[in-house]
Amino acid sequence: MIENILAPSVFATCLRLATPYLFAAIGEMFGQRSGVLNLGVEGIMLMGAFFAHYVVLSTGSLLLGVIGALIAGLVMGIAVAFVNVTLKAEQGISGIGVYLFGLGMSELLFKTLVGTPRSVSGFPPLHIPVLSDIQFLGIGQIFFQHNLLVYVAFALVPISAYVLRRTPLGLMIRAVGQNPEAADAMGISVTRVRYMTVIFGAMMAGLAGASLSIALLNVFQQNLTSGLGFIAIALVYFGRWRPFGVMLGALLFSFVNALQLQISAIGIDVPSEFAVMAPYVITIIALVFASKQTEKPTALTKPFDRGE
Amino acid sequence: MNKRILTLVLVVMAMVVLSALPAAAQDDVFRVAAVAPSATNDLAFSQSMYKALTMLDEEMGDGFDFVFQENTFVVDDAAVALREWASSGEYDLIIAHGSQYGSIIEELAPEFPEVSFAWGTDVNTYGLDNVFAYTAAADQGGYLNGAMAAYMSESGTIGVVGPIEVGDAKLYIDGFVAGAQAVNPDVQVLVNYIQSFSDVPLATEAANTFVANGADILTGSAQMVVGPIAVAKENGLLWFGTQASQAELAEGAGVMFQVYRWDTILRDMIEKIQGGTLGGEAYTLTLANGGLQMVMGQAGG
Incomplete structure (x- = not known):
């Protein structure tokens, strides 16, 4: 029974489910570490998902699809940074605007340019030689038979941790998020750093969308992301603004989700309402007992004013 | 003298315009307004109704016109649209395509007894003679x-x-x-x-x-x-x-x-409405009546 519930495929599903969260949440984490909350992640993901899908549909090139998603993220990111950093808008409100824009615009473009849901051949699973054949505990199936974007998403975690902790750039980002006045006095351009992190975050959100529309699902439909972007923002808080914390949250949430899918698939009769609730409930419980030691940027959501 | 004639002309014109306004629904065009929870290209529930209305539009040509508000999963948003359509008096049939809209129809239909409503999927007309209900087996x-x-x-x-x-x-x-x-x-x-x-x-x-x-x-x-x-x-x-x-x-x-071939029952509703019956009937699409097709x-x- 237990070995049925905890089959290797469940862990593989967990890694796939975690992929869009990782892209979106790691990107969002950089923005927040520099003091900018971008609530519009969901809208940017939708734009990225649409453009990736549309480009692949028209050109057949997955590389161009990824570039399309990154450009969509870049453009949205510049807009978000301009509104939040330059115009110093209320970040909680402007983010909702960005979300609604992305939701409506991606749908309009989809309807006009594509019309009806169509599938593309997205990133195929890469069977990594030798490693993917490991039978022991199903390790090959769990870790080494995924599509390229899954590996990229997980590679992003240690890289982000390194950049944030060990590089001058990371120090600048943290300084701007913790104490923008001091950073400014040290000659760091708060505005430039925030633009950079917000735009990077938006490009990662675009990539998160692409990971759905041309790698994991290979279709596009209006509101394809259905709330993933908002969960990604919650995961940044859950992960206490640390890349490995974010990954842990994404994995926990995805694992419980994969588990509830497996429980229904092998015919165990659990009311599906409870099963669907479980990931949220368990994540909240984990949050309550999680370490209170926080790296929350003190300047989060606070626009910087040089006071000249 | 000229002024009097001018005034008379204006009054006559105003009367013509005013009398034409409430008659909008009585012209030769059968107008339908529909609200649905998802997109018209969802390859599922909403598309089935959109397609039916498009078919009727092609069949009836100038004699048919419809507006379709999609992606209205939130019941309150649908209520706003439905009330607006009902009070405009411009539509011969108002369709609430989603079982979550039932309570709105129950509330709205008695307020506008001269307007015909249809909703589904359900078989409940709430005992009102201006409500059609429809479902699919x-x-x-x-x-x-x-x-x-x-x-x-x-x-x-x-x-x-x-x-x-x-x-x-x-x-x-x-x-x-x-x-x-x-x-x-x-x-x-x-x-x-x-x-x-x-x-x-x-x-x-x-x-x-x-x-x-x-x-x-x-x-x-x-x-x-x-x-x-x-x-x-x-x-x-x-x-x-x-x-x-x-x-x-x-x-x-x-x-x-x-x-789902909603067009089969919509044709019947249109005929009934044109004959003066605004509702009171529940339809079920089945394989036998051609409403369901494999x-x-x-x-x-």
């Missing part, structure tokens, strides 16, 4: 799909991705399970209601989980099935569909689709 096509699926399955395992356990989705899935078991009592039909009509990522992973557990045939209901259809295609599985034909998207995987996909041979 989705279990009928579900039974056929299930029987065919059990006959074609080699692994003996079939995966069903459902939305919420209500309405025509529940009917379809119950029918599917019964049909499959009638053909092969040993067949394993695994059902997962993912509690969402629109969550494509979750529906996709539900389908992937069925594949990992040996399913060689998939089916499902609601607009999130585009995800499971892609899973079926990628893994060389067979797909059975409902609500609208998904044959194009499911190319190479689609076996059989149950299609459409074969390529994989169905």
Whole structure:
């Protein structure tokens, strides 16, 4: 029974489910570490998902699809940074605007340019030689038979941790998020750093969308992301603004989700309402007992004013 | 003298304009307004109604006109649109295409007794003579799909991705399970209601989980099935569909689709309304009355 519930495929599903969260949440984490909350992640993901899908549909090139998603993220990111950093808008409100824009615009473009849901051949699973054949505990199936974007998403975690902790750039980002006045006095351009992190975050959100529309699902439909972007923002808080914390949250949430899918698939009769609730409930419980030691940027959501 | 004539002309003109206004609904054009929870291209519930209205529009030409408000899953938003349409007096028939809209119709219809309403999927007209109700006996096509699926399955395992356990989705899935078991009592039909009509990522992973557990045939209901259809295609599985034909998207995987033909009952409603009967009847689409149609996909041979 237990070995049925905890089959290797469940862990593989967990890694796939975690992929869009990782892209979106790691990107969002950089923005927040520099003091900018971008609530519009969901809208940017939708734009990225649409453009990736549309480009692949028209050109057949997955590389161009990824570039399309990154450009969509870049453009949205510049807009978000301009509104939040330059115009110093209320970040909680402007983010909702960005979300609604992305939701409506991606749908309009989809309807006009594509019309009806169509599938593309997205990133195929890469069977990594030798490693993917490991039978022991199903390790090959769990870790080494995924599509390229899954590996990229997980590679992003240690890289982000390194950049944030060990590089001058990371120090600048943290300084701007913790104490923008001091950073400014040290000659760091708060505005430039925030633009950079917000735009990077938006490009990662675009990539998160692409990971759905041309790698994991290979279709596009209006509101394809259905709330993933908002969960990604919650995961940044859950992960206490640390890349490995974010990954842990994404994995926990995805694992419980994969588990509830497996429980229904092998015919165990659990009311599906409870099963669907479980990931949220368990994540909240984990949050309550999680370490209170926080790296929350003190300047989060606070626009910087040089006071000249 | 001239001024008097001018005044007279103005008064006559005003009277003509005013008398023409309330007559808008009585002209030769039959006007329909409809609200639906998802997109007109959802390959499912909303598209089935949109397609029916488009068909009537083509058939009746200048004598028919319709407006369609899609993606109105939130009941309060639908209520605003429905009230606006009803009070404008411009529409001969107002359609609330979604079982969640029932309470609005129950409240709105008595307020506007001269306007005809239709809603579904349900059979409840609330005893009002200006309300039509409509539903689909989705279990009928579900039974056929299930029987065919059990006959074609080699692994003996079939995966069903459902939305919420209500309405025509529940009917379809119950029918599917019964049909499959009638053909092969040993067949394993695994059902997962993912509690969402629109969550494509979750529906996709539900389908992937069925594949990992040996399913060689998939089916499902609601607009999130585009995800499971892609899973079926990628893994060389067979797909059975409902609500609208998904044959194009499911190319190479689609076996059989149950299609809702709302146009069959809409024609009857229009005739009744033009004859002065504004409602009071409940319709059910069935295979027998032609309201449900089975459409074969390529994989169905």
